[in-house]
Amino acid sequence: MNFRFQNILGAPYRGGNAVISDYSLLSPVGNRVSVTELIKSQTITLPFEATCNISRIALSPDGNFLLTVDDQSRALFVNLSRRVVLHRISFKKRVTALCFSSDGSLIAVGLGKLLQIWRSPGFRKEFFPFKLVRTFSHCSAAITSLDWSPDSNYIIVGSKDLAVRLFFLKKTKADAKPFMFLGHRESIVGVFFSILKKTIRVFRIYTISRDGAIFTWNLDESVNCDDNSRGSISDPPAPGTPDRRNSDGETDEFDTGMEDRKRKMSSGGVDANMSETPLHKVKWELMKKDFFMQAPARLTACDYHRELDMVVVGFSNGVFGLYQMPDFVCIHLLSISREKITTAVFNRFGNWLTFGCAKLGQLLVWEWRSESYILKQQGHYFDVNCVAYSPDSQMLATGADDNKVKVWTVSSGFCFITFSEHTNAVTALHFMANNHCLLSASLDRTVRAWDLFRYRNFRTFTTPSPRQFVSLAADHSGEVICSGTIDSFEIFVWSMKTGRLLDILSGHEGPVHGLMFSPTNAVLSSSSWDKTVKLWDVFEGKGAVETFQHNHDVLTVVYRPDGKQVACSTLDGQITFWDPLDGVLMHTIEGRRDIAGGRLMTDKRSAINSSSGKYFTTLCYSADGSYILAGGSSKYICMYDVADQVLLRRFQITHNISLDGVLDFLNSKRMTDAGPLDLIDDENSDVEIGIDQQKRGNLGQGLPGSMLNMGRPIVRTKSLKISPTGRSWAAATTEGVLMYSIDDSFIFDPTDLDIDLTPEAIDSALSEAQHQRALLLGLRLNEDSIIKRCIFSVKTPEIAAIASSIPVKYLQRLMEVFSDLLESCPHLEFILQWCQELCKLHGNFIQQNSRSLLPTLRSLQKSITKLHQDLMETCSSNEHLLQYLCSTGTKTN
Known part of the structure; x- marks a missing residue:
């Protein structure tokens, strides 16, 4: 029972900004954060969960701390090495920009029109570690981008009001307006400080706008634009900002800290004139304007590397460009997709570029000097319908509504092959016993066999008249392939060697959604919505051997690993266990109360009184047959003891309230005459959406009486599979393929303990x-x-x-x-x-x-x-080298 969440497959990227620390790539996946080790070629998902989808993440300069902010402006401060949440804070407005200072002591947060500077908690033990240092309210539109100066004394801010502002963090007696950079014609996407490499002194600023324009601003120290020469009027103190000076006019802790940082920067080799000439009091002149010339596409993502003085930009048409500044020399201009690039970032050394496309679930890491891919992953951008483990538990296959079949390496979490020959949703998968062949059934009226050595479709099974397949099974010898249909209610039997149709099993009066061969003999078990489970002798061809009647529609059927028991789930929420040898009912489990939980936005009844979704659509026995996992249209996956028919444990697959059906109680304040407030489109085109609002139904394979929710995605489990080793199991859910494994941490569980055993x-x-x-x-x-x-x-x-x-x-x-x-x-x-x-x-x-x-x-x-x-x-890769060395040594002798 000691299964813990381990990883998410099928969704490497869903939106938001990605960050990279040395050789680790961090990207938000729903309400979680995925970490990809680029050197080890391994991906893991951090164990904590945010309240809803994560929209912004920021990494401290030393790589020790991660700050995540979700769509409801709730932030988590995480210790990356320990993978634990240290602190939590809720901001009062939507967070549009987030950035750590260069020394990691401060955090700049863009809250709509406000810019707030917070003290970073670090490792200090405090009652409330987050402390508000400054608040700037000079922007007239939402803030879109931030950048800190190397000494952490200045911050440059871009916003949707087409202006860029330079703020000085130290509070002065006459707190003047910030210096403004004007001239852009669309909202600002990126702002960056450029430095002199020898002195680490800021001397240039780059500003990039949405229309593909990049302006270069140079520092002119010959003119001192102080407050009087500019004729600016001091603003009143910003609301919510505590006074940082006492009655005697002494500076506070924050000002003292800034002076210490300035002395440290000066002692580290920074030009001392940096403190004598404040950046906000000198003249900045527009040196040049350059344009990326990608109209009508819009610039959607950008990043700047200070040491290399290079800019990378991504556009809404899938094109990215790499430019050497300030000469604006194009080094690379390539296309990675036809969809919008939502994140583009350099790594610390500047040799790798990371790109993310939220709509396609695409994540790329590209080495621009050698023009080679370090990482190239793309998840399913529709719901995953089915999963299947290979017999050796090293591979996991997934099929989804995007017509694709993907095969993943379980240990690394990487997809190494994608099959895209299907033209409709993939509904069922099955690994052959030899571990080198994968079968897939689809609504495109075909069943295909894939060769995992040559990565090709080597056989396609079809029917005389087109049929849509929703279930799949193969006997242990690999000679017979069976698939159930949703439209003709028949089971088709093919020969694996020849691909010829051998037989058509008729008798069901409803869609055949469950199909499985007995592990010990050639008896095929099938379940249908006609309220029956039938056993077929495929090789003898004598029709149905046994029929088990039920009072409600049967949704799925599975065999116990020893073949001596059959379990099926029905529409009334029960799991029924049959003895296939004697044809008798063994026992039943009532699971309506166990799986019930969560209320949909469109439900008129409460979660307790609602009858929708209180049934299991997928079952899976453990490797030894002692317990069974059950899931369905709910946020829970239930684990039952088969012998005692008791609930052992309930796994809640997600706490993400961005999905429908997670909350047990809805807030009546968010209900309007037009319907739930969350389902009303605000027509805000600037909001980054990872997955388009789409139908979350079963696309032709919905359950009886089920309805499509046209709003938010509904939390559900479509498929469950336990690995043959019994050490892990996978669940195809709305969030992706969730991997659970036995926790490796120490748990004291002695076998035979006495007082002398120490x-x-x-x-x-x-x-x-x-x-x-x-x-x-x-x-x-x-x-x-x-x-x-x-x-x-x-x-x-x-x-x-x-x-x-x-x-x-x-x-x-x-x-x-x-x-x-x-x-x-x-x-x-x-x-x-x-x-x-x-x-x-x-x-x-x-x-x-x-x-x-x-x-x-x-x-x-x-x-x-x-x-x-x-x-x-290893031996095959070194064979020729060893032969060469042996032959060289022989010639030398």
Whole structure:
């Protein structure tokens, strides 16, 4: 039961801005943040959740802290190394821009027309760590971009009022208006300080507008534009800003901190004249205007790298450009898609460019010098309908409403192949037993077979008259392929070798949404909306062997791994268990109350009284058949004990209130005569939307009585699959494919504990070279690190003797430890010898208890197979080099 959230697949990017720290790329995915390790080629999703979709993220200069802000202006301050939320704060207006200062001590936040400067919490322990330092209210429209000077004393701000303003953070006696840069004809997208590399002194400013214009402003120190010469009038103090001076006129803590930072910058090599000539009191002249010439496309994203003096820009037509400044020399001008680029950013070294396209779910990292991709990922931009694990648990296939089939590597979270031959939604997937073939069924009236070696569609199964397929199954021998239809209520049977149609199974009077072969024989089980579950003998062709009647529509059917039980879910919220051998009803589970939860915006009744969605649409047995997972049109996934028919645990797949059906109670203040306020289009074209408002129904495969919600996406689970190893499971949800795995953190769960069983007793046994006793004590204590230490203390000649003395009740735990060691330990031969001796000496027990040990054996097989593949690739890649070295050495001799 110790499954914890691990990762999200199928949605690497959904909108907002991405940031990159050294070799880690952080991007928002709904209400979570995904971290992609570009060197390790691995992606993980941080465990915390925001209240709703994250719109802005900012990373501290040292890479230790992450600040996320969602659509409701609620911010989370996160420690990245620990992956925990340190502080929370809610801003009073919508956050349109966010940026840490150059030294990381301050945070600039654009709240509509207001610019607020907050003190960064850091590692200090305080009651309220966020402290408001300054508030500037000079902008007349929403702020769109921010940039700090290297000394963190100045901040330049661009807004939708076509103006750019330069603010001085230190509070003076006569707080004058900020210096303004005018001339742009559309809203500002980016503003950047440029510095002299030798002195790190600001001498140039770049401003970029939405119409594709970039203005270069140079510093002219010959003219001092002080307050009197400019004729500006001091503004009154901004509302909400506390006074930073006491009655004696002394500076406060913030001013003192700024002086300290200025002294540090000067001692670090910065020109001392920087403090003598304030940037807001000198003259800035417009040196030149340049245009990117991409009309009618609009500039949507940009970034600037100070050390390289380069600008990258992205446009609404999918084109991006890389320019050397200030000469405005175009280095690259390429197209990555036909949709709007929503984020473009440099990495710290300036050699990698990151681009994101929210509508396509596309995320790219491009090395511009070698013109090669470091990362190229694109998720499903419609709902994922089905998932399937490979037999070795190393791959996961997904099919979605965007007509695509994607295959992911479970360990890295990366998609390595996409099949796009289908012309309609993919509804079902199935891996063949040989692990090298994938089957997919679609509403485009075809069933296709994919070769995972050559990455091609090598066989297509069709019917004499067009039919839409919604379910799929194959026998263990791989000779027969079966698929159920939604329109003709038939089951079609093909030969895998020839592709010919062998038989048509008729008898159902409704769509066949569930289909599965028995794990032990060639009996096919099918479920339909005609309130029946039928068992078919496909090879004998004698029609339906058995029919199980129900009182409501049957939505799905699954076999237990040992083939001695069939589970099906019905429209009344029940899970019914049948004995397929004797044809008798074993027991039922009432799940209406367990899965109920969450109220739709369009529901007239409360979540308790509503009857919609209180049923399971997908079921999946565990690897050993002891429990079953069930999900449906709800925010919950339920785990039941099969033997006792009790609810073990409920997993809430998301807390994102941007999805419909998450809240149990709705706010009546947001209900108007025209309907819910959240479903009314405000026609704000500037709001970045990751996924277009689209139909969230089943596109032709909806349940009886189901209705389409034309507003916000509805939270639901469409498919559930447990890995053959039993260590993880995947759920195809509205948020993407959620991966849950057994938590690797330490949980004290001893097997046989008594007062004398302590770590000190194990250390004493190891010091006395009693390796057998130490290992048995470690297995009883069941602490992972101690068991591994005891294993490595055993000498190679002693392995056979100690393996023979291991009690059978500890055998499964020991094999789990070896499976984990094979993925991380360099002593491969030592571990493999342990595995060989255990299988040789305890083979009879393993064979007799194959059902309970099957998940562990599959996990061990997965580790050995992966190790074999890695060694094979390494040897094959070095084969020619070794031959060359051997031949060179022979010639030399």
